[in-house]
Amino acid sequence: MTMTGCSSGGASSGDGGDVTIEFSQWWAPELPEGALQELIDGFEDENPGVTVEMLSGPYASVQDQTFTAAASNTMADVVGLDGAWVNDLQKQGALANMTDLMADADYDDSQLASQVQVDGGTYMIPVVNFIYPMFTNDDLLAEAGVSSIPQTRSEFADAAAAISDIDSTTKGWVIPLSTENPNGIQNDLMSWVWASGGSMLDDEGQPDLTNAAVTSATTFVKDLYEADDVTPGALTLQEPDKVTEFINGRVGMMIDSLSRIDTIKEASPDLNFSISAIPAEDGYEGERGIPYASWGLGVSAQSENPEESWALVSYLMSESVNSELSTLANAFPGNTASTPDFSDADPLYEDAFEIYQSGYPANEFVGLPTADSLMRTFDEQFQRVLTGDQSVEEALETSQTEWLSEF
Incomplete structure (x- = not known):
């Protein structure tokens, strides 16, 4: 489905108490055709009565429409984020504090490789990470x-x-x-x-x-x-x-x-x-910072179904699903227990993992x-x-x- 805007202002109730949550992201076009939908189908199978409406589009389109929707309180329930957007959206009051959502769900956040925080609260969870070699x-x-x-x-x-x-x-x-x-x-x-x-x-x-x-x-x-x-x-x-x-x-x-x-x-x-790895200054012998970007997840502060929205986030961050998603994306997982399977991937991905392990991820714009x-x-x-x-x-x-x- 092409992303044309989120006009519902969050999840809407269906007949018989069923719930529909919107999930906007730019990831589906970056993955094998239908791959993200298959993962979402798995979530719906595990959560009867919850339907996910996927809203997909190019990165720039999703960025523009996310900020437009945030200003009008019509943002999707679960939204794909870039770390550079988080501070602005949080200041607008558009994002839910995921620290609170994790506490309400009794979620162990030690399994998360990283969290993007503002003023001590988590507003984005990186689901997969890409280095920039x-x-x-x-x-x-x-x-x-x-x-x-x-x-x-x-x-x-x-x-x-x-x-x-x-x-x-x-x-x-x-x-x-x-x-x-x-x-x-x-x-x-x-x-x-x-x-x-x-x-x-x-x-x-x-x-x-x-x-x-x-x-x-x-x-x-x-x-x-x-x-x-x-x-x-x-x-x-x-x-x-x-x-x-x-x-x-x-x-x-x-x-x-x-x-x-x-x-x-x-x-x-x-x-x-x-x-x-990106070349270092002559004479430098320390660890090299490795630029990276993430596919992040956030939840709308206006979502009428925050529990179901968090359930989708935690599903995508679960060990097996996150392993599969990182494998599909040829990226590094956001769950510390997850392992991408690069056995069928280009050997360059193994090279990338060695680069990743030899340095440290660095992107100081995240959360600014x-x-x-x-x-x-x-x-x-x-x-x-x-x-x-x-x-x-x-x-x-x-x-x-x-x-x-x-x-």
């Missing part, structure tokens, strides 16, 4: 004379330059910096900070954008751009655009979600590529207030750096001031 077109690396996958920033810069020298249509790296959807700041810029153990926040969780780690990573990206080793049009590119560039063999390296492996292989079966706005503010200032209108230091100082006003 570096993808490399190994044929382009070889053609450029690069003998091994870059492990440090200097090696990455050298590889990007060598790939860009192949011909006029090939570039070393791609970064999407459109302010329309500014998640390139999270996935493609701040990821360099986290990969070297750095942080964009201080010990109290406040913005710290002028520190050495953020300054170094921002300067590194600027230098790559100014060296003309980045795909043209970066200032208007969005996330799907970089995947297209990689699939078409026009770029040698990109940072993206583990979920892109199947997309790339289906679109370009002959493309020879690898995944690896107005996270998308923070990214956009940084993006706008960084674009002025790339167009020569200000220095990196000026951009970071301005971003720091604007971020502080949101905290």
Whole structure:
């Protein structure tokens, strides 16, 4: 079913006391056809009298409609969330406090790998997690004379330059910096900070954008751009655009979600590529932060059937179902007892698990207030750096001031 808006304001009662709950998400199109519906069918079999109406759509569509529905108190009972949305929705009073729902259900939350909290309460539970490794077109690396996958920033810069020298249509790296959807700041810029153990926040969780780690990573990206080793049009590119560039063999390296492996292989079966950890700053020997994103679950504060809504969440987080869902999504489970079965999956997923185990998941935007706005503010200032209108230091100082006003 295509998501066209949630007009019921939560669950509605059917004949004979039956209950219908709405579940909005962008996951169904990302899974094998019918796979999520099969899991939901299992929930309905275990919960007679409860029907789940699935509302599916692309990520951007679900995001827009979730916020529109939140403003009008018409949000679905159970909603698929991104961590960057949580603080804003919680401040609007749109999300139920899942700490209370878990307590009411006597639920043991020690089985949850993580929880996204605001002011001490849980408002999102990650159901599966995707890391964002570096993808490399190994044929382009070889053609450029690069003998091994870059492990440090200097090696990455050298590889990007060598790939860009192949011909006029090939570039070393791609970064999407459109302010329309500014998640390139999270996935493609701040990821360099986290990969070297750095942080964009201080010990109290406040913005710290002028520190050495953020300054170094921002300067590194600027230098790559100014060296003309980045795909043209970066200032208007969005996330799907970089995947297209990689699939078409026009770029040698990109940072993206583990979920892109199947997309790339289906679109370009002959493309020879690898995944690896994001290169660290030269001389860094500590653990590397690994960017990640989650398919999250939340419950509407306006749901008329919170018990049934929580039952669906706990079902999807149960050991067996979460194992199956993470296997289907080629992701890492949100239940600590669950284990994905990658036996029939591409060997690259095993490589990803080794990357995951060798570092730590890092995404400091999760749970921050107005996270998308923070990214956009940084993006706008960084674009002025790339167009020569200000220095990196000026951009970071301005971003720091604007971020502080949101905290």
